[in-house]
Amino acid sequence: MTEKFWETKALEEMTRKEWESLCDGCGLCCLKKVEDEDSGELFFTDIACRLLDTSTCRCTNYARRMAYVKDCLQLSADEPEAFRWLPMTCAYRRLSEDLDLPEWHPLLTGDPESVHKAGISVRDKVTSETVTDEWTVLTRFS
Ligand code: SF4
Numbered sequence: 001m002t003e004k005f006w007e008t009k010a011l012e013e014m015t016r017k018e019w020e021s022l023c024d025g026c027g028l029c030c031l032k033k034v035e036d037e038d039s040g041e042l043f044f045t046d047i048a049c050r051l052l053d054t055s056t057c058r059c060t061n062y063a064r065r066m067a068y069v070k071d072c073l074q075l076s077a078d079e080p081e082a083f084r085w086l087p088m089t090c091a092y093r094r095l096s097e098d099l100d101l102p103e104w105h106p107l108l109t110g111d112p113e114s115v116h117k118a119g120i121s122v123r124d125k126v127t128s129e130t131v132t133d134e135w136t137v138l139t140r141f142s
């Protein structure tokens with residue numbers, strides 16, 4: 001990959017490998033979401049999609065996920081409107097809004113664990129929807 005490609009390329013110009021490397025593995029987009037009817041604010045709950053491994057924060061069947069989870073987000077540079085469902089920490093959303101990568105991002109640290117060490121990821125903070133449907137708000141979107 002080109003060094004610091006995210007600073008020189010638009011999202012739609014990135015290779016598949018570059019695009020995929022932007023995901024820090026936080027797992028936040030795999031949480032159930034709720035919307036405040038009055039304010040329109042969006043929140044992540046502490047309930048995760050049934051395919052999310054809540055320890056690694058990775059999808060357990062990424063290649064075939066759409067066959068099992070119809071409303072899973074399929075991100076594309078051609079459909080930036082979907083980025084509103086991502087947290088402000090997410091590189092796809094940040095780059096689409098002309099913001100820098102956060103300092104803990106694995107592309108900057110060289111350490112895939114840095115998202116967990118920084119306390120950004122959902123690791124061990126959430127429960128799978130296969131276990132319970134009782135939820136509380138984990139965090140706001142932004
Ligand atoms: S919120 Fe963004 S960075 Fe985090 S897992 Fe989802 S796509 Fe990857």
Ligand code: SF4
Pocket residue numbers: 029030031049050051052053058059060061062065066069072073
């Ligand atoms: S199917 Fe996989 S990628 Fe999609 S929300 Fe569930 S865990 Fe996340």
